[in-house]
Amino acid sequence: MKPVLMLAGLGHGQIEILDRLDEIRGYYEVQFIGERQTVYTGAFPQVIAGLMNSATVQLPRLEPVAERVISIDPHQQTVQTEQGLFHYDQLVLATGAKSRGIGTPLKPMSQALLDRIDSSSVVTIVGGGKAGVELAFTCAMTKDVTLYAKRILPDVPLHRQKQIERLLVKSGIMVVKQRLQDDASEGLLLDATGVVPVEWWAESELAKPDNFIATDEYLRHHQFSNIYVTGDMASCLNGGVDAVRSGRFVAKRLLSETSQPFRRRQSMNILLTTPGRALLTFGQFTWHGRLPYYVKRFIDSRYVRHYK
């Protein structure tokens, strides 16, 4: 009998593993926990901007045993779900993290959230990082937008921060450079302040309270080596591109194709700004203009097409 491989959470951190499912099934009996569709966050702002019809990636070939992980007993090697208890020999955890809790959470993302944004004419966004700034630009194409952020894109060089701030204002966005005060928001309030750990991780002894999950250099849980952790859950990873890369790496580990540790890499980000333009960042290198816009559109539409 093959060992049971449980893939829990079917978002970005799992999707490259799903791509290699046929090969993996040669070694494991694979079971899934999660929904049969997931929102591709790269395309989320493009749907808001009316550039794409859908950001939803369909996973029709999968038949999950349950939709939600409630808790895990890493000693007994079981997962508690809304459908009951399931045993695993090997577990890949990729259920993502959650928004901080200001207003409407952006994570986990859903089509229902996109519909709410679409039907709101006034939006307040909190957070001046890449997600908040891109959301502000794309929402401003059809809505009244206020952006609360102490700093705009703090990770990019100062001249670029100033340029993007000017563009936000020029696009009609009210930029308030302070923390959001209680009751100060107008319309739909969106939390783009980043993600935080989910309570059941600590309750399941996978992490210390209010901490992300620590792993070894192979992305295995630091204590329970039959649990891989990918995406936003892992304390050593840094969001989006790392989430996808970590899934690819774990697929190779499951197929015994690599004995090398996971290597973090500087990753490129591209965010939409004014119509027809985007900002590319790669460490301290930045480029604002039309070419990054076309590159982003190409990458994202190829990704969504691949999973159609």
Ligand SMILES: Cc1cc2nc3c(=O)[nH]c(=O)nc-3n(C[C@H](O)[C@H](O)[C@H](O)COP(=O)(O)OP(=O)(O)OC[C@H]3O[C@@H](n4cnc5c(N)ncnc54)[C@H](O)[C@@H]3O)c2cc1C
């Ligand atoms: C507005 C916005 C835009 C972004 N744009 C980009 C971008 O352009 N490029 C980029 O690289 N990154 C981007 N990011 C970051 C990116 O979304 C995350 O880093 C990435 O999604 C992390 O992948 P993940 O697998 O950890 O989580 P997710 O992709 O969120 O997947 C987790 C999945 O698990 C499901 N789930 C949650 N809880 C449970 C549970 N208890 N049981 C079972 N399933 C569960 C969720 O519904 C979801 O389907 C953006 C984030 C935001 C907020």
